[in-house]
Amino acid sequence: MMIPFGNLKRHYETYRHEFDEALQSVLDSGWFVLGKAGEKFENEFAAYCGAKHAVGVGSGTEAIHLSLMALNIGVGDEVLTVANTCVPTVSAISVTGATPVLVDVDTESFTMVADDLARKISRNTKAIIPVHMYGQAADLDPIFDIANLHGIPVVEDAAQAHGTKYKGRKIGSISTMTCFSFYPSKNLGCFGDGGCITTSDDTIAERLRMLRNYGQRERYYHSIKGFNSRLDEIQAALLSAKLKHLDHWNERRRSIARYYRENITSTLVQHPREMEYGDHIFHLYVVRVLAREAFQKRLQQLGVGTMIHYPVPIHLQASYKDLEYKKGDFPVSEQLADSVLSLPMFPELTDDEVAKICSSVNSVV
Ligand SMILES: *Cc1c(COP(=O)(O)O)cnc(C)c1O
Numbered sequence: 001m002m003i004p005f006g007n008l009k010r011h012y013e014t015y016r017h018e019f020d021e022a023l024q025s026v027l028d029s030g031w032f033v034l035g036k037a038g039e040k041f042e043n044e045f046a047a048y049c050g051a052k053h054a055v056g057v058g059s060g061t062e063a064i065h066l067s068l069m070a071l072n073i074g075v076g077d078e079v080l081t082v083a084n085t086c087v088p089t090v091s092a093i094s095v096t097g098a099t100p101v102l103v104d105v106d107t108e109s110f111t112m113v114a115d116d117l118a119r120k121i122s123r124n125t126k127a128i129i130p131v132h133m134y135g136q137a138a139d140l141d142p143i144f145d146i147a148n149l150h151g152i153p154v155v156e157d158a159a160q161a162h163g164t165k166y167k168g169r170k171i172g173s174i175s176t177m178t179c180f181s182f183y184p185s186k187n188l189g190c191f192g193d194g195g196c197i198t199t200s201d202d203t204i205a206e207r208l209r210m211l212r213n214y215g216q217r218e219r220y221y222h223s224i225k226g227f228n229s230r231l232d233e234i235q236a237a238l239l240s241a242k243l244k245h246l247d248h249w250n251e252r253r254r255s256i257a258r259y260y261r262e263n264i265t266s267t268l269v270q271h272p273r274e275m276e277y278g279d280h281i282f283h284l285y286v287v288r289v290l291a292r293e294a295f296q297k298r299l300q301q302l303g304v305g306t307m308i309h310y311p312v313p314i315h316l317q318a319s320y321k322d323l324e325y326k327k328g329d330f331p332v333s334e335q336l337a338d339s340v341l342s343l344p345m346f347p348e349l350t351d352d353e354v355a356k357i358c359s360s361v362n363s364v365v
Pocket residue numbers: 059060061062085086088089131157159160181182183193194195
C-alpha cells in the first residue's frame with residue numbers, strides 16, 4: 001500500500017458535509033464574485049492574522065504582483081527576494097517590469113539572510129520580499145533593520161505560512177503587506193486558485209481593492225489602472241469553512257513533525273530545525289539527505305511518496321537566465337536544491353502511516 005505525498009481527496013472526504021454546505025450556500029445565493037461570502041472570509045482571515053484588512057485576490061502570485069503594483073513598482077526598479085523559493089515569488093516581480101535581485105538563505109532556517117540582503121541593496125531597491133519557507137518564518141527583525149535604514153518596504157511571501165508565528169506575532173500582522181496563497185495543497189487551501197493580502201493600512205487596502213477590480217472604486221468609474229484578480233465567492237465560502245479548522249490542522253502537522261524528529265534516527269537524514277524565534281507550521285517537512293535521487297527512489301519502492309521543494313534554485317532556472325547569475329552565486333540555495341527531500345505531511349495522515357514512514361526512512365541504507 002502506497003502512502004501518498006499528499007491526498008486532497010481524503011481531506012475532502014473527511015469534511016465533505018461542511019464543504020458541500022458552503023458550496024451549496026453560494027450556488028443558492030446566485031452571486032459569484034465580490035459578495036457577502038468574500039467579505040465574510042476577508043474579515044475572518046484578517047482577524048485570524050491580527051490585521052485590519054484582508055483583500056482576496058486570484059492567487060498567491062497575484063497577491064505579490066498587486067502588492068508591488070500598490071507600491072508603484074515597475075521598470076527600472078529592483079526587488080529583493082531569495083534564490084531558494086518557488087518561481088511564483090519571482091514571476092510576480094518580473095511581471096511588473098522590475099528586476100528581481102536574489103539573496104541567499106540561511107543554512108538552518110532556509111530563509112533570507114540579512115548579511116547578503118544588506119550587500120544587495122542599491123539605489124533602485126524598491127521592496128524586499130522575505131519568504132517564510134516551508135512554514136517557518138524568516139528572521140524578520142534583522143531584515144526590518146536593513147529595510148528601515150534605507151526606507152524600503154517589506155512585502156512578505158506567506159504562501160506557506162498560514163498561522164506561522166514570529167516572536168509571538170502571527171505572520172500577516174507584521175509588515176505593511178503580507179501575501180498568502182490558497183492553492184489547494186497549502187495549509188489553508190481552496191478548491192482552485194485563490195490568494196489574499198493582509199494589511200492594516202487603510203489606504204493600501206483600498207488601493208488593492210481597486211487594483212484587483214479593474215481599477216474602479218465605484219462601478220464603471222476607474223480612477224487607476226488595474227486588472228482582474230479576485231477571490232470568487234465559492235472559494236471564499238469554502239475557505240471560511242476551512243479556516244475554523246486551521247489551528248487544529250497546523251497542530252496535527254506539528255505533532256507529525258515531532259514524531260518524525262523523534263523516530264527518524266537514520267544518520268543519513270538531517271532534520272529541519274525549528275528556530276527559537278517562531279512557531280513552524282510545517283507546510284512541508286523537508287529533510288536533507290545524501291544521494292537524494294537513490295534515497296527517493298528507495299522510498300518510492302517502500303511505498304512512501306516524497307517530493308523535492310525545489311530541485312532548481314531561481315538563478316539556475318532557464319527562464320531567469322537574463323538575470324545573469326551563475327552556478328556558485330548562491331551556495332546555500334544550491335546545496336539545498338541538491339539535498340532536500342519533502343516527506344509526506346498533511347493532517348489526515350494516520351498514526352500508522354506516520355510510523356511506517358519513519359521505519360521506511362530508517363531502513364534506507
Ligand atoms: C504557492 C506559492 C506561491 C504561489 O501561490 P499561487 O497561489 O500558486 O500563485 C508563491 N510563493 C510561495 C512560497 C508558494 O509556496
